[in-house]
Amino acid sequence: MSAEALSIADQRQRHARTRQRRGALNGAFTVGVPQDAIRYSLREPKPLSRIHFIGGEKGGVGKSVLSRLLAQYHIDHQLPFRVFDSDRSHGAMLRFYAEFAEPVVLDAFDSADRLMETAVTEPGNVIVDLAAQTAAPLFDWVEENDLPGLAAEEGIGLCFWHVMDDGADSIELLSTLLGRIDPHSPLVVVRNLGRGSDFSTFNRSDAHAAAVARGARIIDLPGLHAPTMSRIDHHNASFWAAANNRDTLGLMDRQRIRVWLRRSYQQLDGLAAELLATPVAPAAEPQIDNGPEQYFETANNGC
Secondary structure (H helix, E strand, O other): OOHHHOOHHHHHHHHHHHHHHHHHHHHHHOOOOOHHHHHHOOOOOOOOEEEEEEEOOOOOOOHHHHHHHHHHHHHHOOOOEEEEEOOOOOOHHHHHOHHHEEEOOOOOHHHHHHHHHHHHHOOEEEEEEOOOOOHHHHHHHHHHOOHHHHHHHHOEEEEEEEEEOOOHHHHHHHHHHHOOOOOOOOEEEEEEOOOOOOOHHHHOOHHHHHHHHOOOEEEEEOOOOHHHHHHHHHOOOOHHHHHHOOOOOOHHHHHHHHHHHHHHHHHHHHHHHHHOOOOOOOOOOOOOOOOOOOOOOOOOOOO
């Protein structure tokens, strides 16, 4: 039976049988070798898909802004992706990128299983926009199902993103996350300059040192002019639509968005080869429109 035809329940059963067989093999031929090293040596160098958990645990740090940015990055670079929105009250991805998004309820295993099922059946990147205070149900699902083991077996990568402001609680929440995520899963720490300007306390913290020691990537998300961001939200516009539709925003708002996208993409470009499951093609350079016949060239179709 192909991986595409397997349900999560089928994969759990197969995974259990494989672990039993592997355990017997390891016991016979790998004396003295750490079991997790054996287990993760089976990982594909480049996963067919990767699940990106975009978190930060507390509200207002910019988790959904980063998720929206990642979605737009995939569109502009013509990368296959799917989005799952865990916010039950006002899901940003369902609002701004509805064509690519579907809801997920993390404390319902049948719903959360869709994350892995999608990664297995649809090669590409799966972006999961985590609502505030969803770490507990997420890690219940991850640990109960040994998601890192199953992901390694299926050629699926996992990546955790921690979006933070410059407050002390974001540092503490990062320390908690470091204690829960699998040590073989990549971690990206995002200092959101739109939610804070002084990250010196974080840069001197034990959490920063621990993140660096485990190989975390630390990037800066540029801030976008707050009134411009508010107008984007007011119009329920994707970043592409906000940057290009002259009926949506004014000339200078559109220019600010393009500059912000370009600078933000420079941060993501440094991660793409390592952390995205598919090759990245260069995005078209944004150009501001100067007349009715000039349009912004992009891979988008106006979503």
